[in-house]
Amino acid sequence: MATNGKVLIAQSGGPTAVINQTLAGIVLEARKYTQVSRVYGALRGVEGIVNEDLLDLTQETTHNLEQVALTPSSALLSTRIKPDSKYCHEIFKVLKAHDIRYFFYIGGNDSADTARIVNEEAELAKYDLRVIHVPKTIDNDLMLNDHTPGFGSAARFVTQAFMGVNLDVRALNGVYIGVVMGRHAGFLTASSAIARKYDGDGPHLIYLPERTFSMEQFLLDVKEVYDRYGICIIAVSEGIRDASGAPIVTKLRESEKDAHGNVQLSGTSSLGDLLADQIRAKLNIARVRSDTFGYLQRSFFGCVSDIDQHEAREVGERAVQMAMWNDVDGSVTIRRTGNYSVDYVLDRFEDIAAQTRVMPDEFINSAGNHVTDAFKFYVRPLLGSGLPQPSWVRAPKVPKLFNND
């Protein structure tokens, strides 16, 4: 029998385009259960718990929650704090004081680890508490998950961006470098491959953190493509590393570190500029451009995958159902059960926590500068329906009257 008490929800880490779908899924489902006396939301993740910055979401309208669900980024705000066991003890103290009996934490692998420690605190204290970690990350780097909510929409943005870049560079020639988010996992950068429709479309080259980046090989690759097509469109992960494992970008500037000791790779465009400068200097190509997609790719308002929306909503709903009906703790994971269908399973925190999933070898070509069809088959359904399709003019050439050659 499920315990009577309150529900608490928090969101953590980098926002996504659909994380509020998960919030709405949890709140709306939790409000259906008689044993749930209140549904609280903590502001700024664990910070809001420790500081008791809590909202009573039981008093939020269903209609507004549906509007919030369509709004990108974390409606309960977020935090980069990674709690140690002392911090987790503070969290538990507040949960207990407020008679929280169901704690849903939406986030990545760090959040799964927090959920694990809080759950242990509860068991030690013999306090009846259900703790469920609900997955979220555009990086798509959580263990056991076929993919994670938030990834599909970010991947769709990257794909649509490169579709436009293909057309833009085709019109004006030159070399283009698009720097995409993804510290350790290249899934998001790799998604740019879906932008290819016509022969000669980019991205012609894709560089991922899963493969060692060599500037020499990079320049050879670019030269080969440019000589063949007269253009070269490149997708590069912000996380590409050299043989020593050092991020290429760290060779450029003193990068700030966040609370997790992670080097800041986004919010600066040095990597794109460095690569562009190298191409100008070594290959002496005049028109070289670089863009860093930056924060637009995770929070642009108006580019979302409907599949991603549905799953983000459902994973929240299922999380509540698991806690209420099965009296269990753990991390909800998404498994692919068909082409295309998914189901949700509860796994142990420790199998998700503080680990990172990267792209399997079968998704990366042997040269390490592009993806395989296996990856395209994997990623396409996640982008959702109604992806735009570029069309070229294909009219016959007019015979020349003069001799210009």
Added chain:
Amino acid sequence: MATNGKVLIAQSGGPTAVINQTLAGIVLEARKYTQVSRVYGALRGVEGIVNEDLLDLTQETTHNLEQVALTPSSALLSTRIKPDSKYCHEIFKVLKAHDIRYFFYIGGNDSADTARIVNEEAELAKYDLRVIHVPKTIDNDLMLNDHTPGFGSAARFVTQAFMGVNLDVRALNGVYIGVVMGRHAGFLTASSAIARKYDGDGPHLIYLPERTFSMEQFLLDVKEVYDRYGICIIAVSEGIRDASGAPIVTKLRESEKDAHGNVQLSGTSSLGDLLADQIRAKLNIARVRSDTFGYLQRSFFGCVSDIDQHEAREVGERAVQMAMWNDVDGSVTIRRTGNYSVDYVLDRFEDIAAQTRVMPDEFINSAGNHVTDAFKFYVRPLLGSGLPQPSWVRAPKVPKLFNND
């Protein structure tokens, strides 16, 4: 009476999300007239004319042209060449040889100047030729036009980007700088103002090329906003200049110049990085991020204003009608005739050519760091229908049980 002969169409300059609507409008309308024997398209603007790289668009299907119309960037490809009178003479030679009697040139003010010279060549040679310049530019900087095709869709992208940025920065705090295109005119950067919905939403500060940029005042502005809101979101034009008129970005790196002698302001993110570094150093704020919207804002496939689409289509259709029915030459301009409605007028090439329209004073606030309501009223209809609306959670606070302050 309109002359019998061929029609030639070319596209020039930076691509837009709707320039192919104009192409389709011209081709489909021109194919209706019995005096038109063929509709040609030149590849890469004037380059394609001089090299006789021409396509026979009479043989392109209507259905594919409708698909092309929905595709961003220049379907006939583009060029940055600015023809001198010798080059224009070469153009005229080819037009005459192919019995081109109607020349439609889609582009910005440089293209209007090219159209002017080619038209003079024809008059000198007593060759019956209709020359019509059709407006296009995301910069919205053409004289006499209320606005230009391509601007509305780019402005919509910038607005939706800042809507997402507002939510992202609100969730994680800090300072954010978004660098927007616009060499001389701030219209596109200013459009970010439409992203504001809630009190405290950004952009809190908007810096335009129309006002002198002072680093000292900039830092004071940022500090004031950050002290009040705990966040600061800034929209900056790539073209901001100091008192001497020198672009701020040129102080940073050797910037390449294009064929027009224009310094390259896009495709590098130095400006955003410089401003971010200044804020970190002088105001000692830890989390400072900058993005340069770069090429996404003009060619992202999937963010378009329906108003912009309609007008881009119609301006092409009207251009053909003017040439066929009125036997005239000139530049088609868009005039606002209601809230919201437009009409199309033919103006003299020289009133458009080689001149740049900037934001009128009534659109910029007195401090020179934001826009007025007059500008918001002006720009809103151009973004089109169905603009997304962010929604915040507004649930009551839960009373605290502990003393945390």
